[in-house]
Amino acid sequence: MISGLQPAELLDLLQWPAMITTIAAAWLVASKQADRRHCGFWLFILSNVLWIAWGVQAAAPALIAMQLGLAAMNIRGAIKT
Template identity: 60%
Template sequence: MESLIDLLQWPAMLVTLIAAWLVGSRHRVRRCAGFLCFILSNVLWVIWGWHSQAWALIVLQLGLFAMNLRGTRKNAAPPGNAR
């Protein structure tokens, strides 16, 4: 089981890269998908960080999770209604 969790860093990295690509899109739906991918990557990184006792990584991911929730909310609103 430990080796499976060790391998979790690779899908977490891949999801993070895909999320960054999508967030850079000019299309609102793709940006929203990017923020949702970022949220998934935050969860994956926290799981890996907990296993690896990487406490600073976990704190970072929790902060980024909050920012990604904000980005999801701001991009879900129709243009002109963004806060």
């Protein structure tokens, strides 16, 4: 345990890096430069993974389903850029 936090509490903190990653990805995807957009899609995919991990521990099936759908779109975007 880090700083006396239980594993579930540590996973609950995962929503903050997931949120920051999502915002950074949105910023990059809006870029006019193709390499930044490509990086943004990969960051979105990372944020999908983080949100799914958080959703599993929070028992949020709708969030998990949404992130799987968004991940599919982000993979498509990454391939097309």
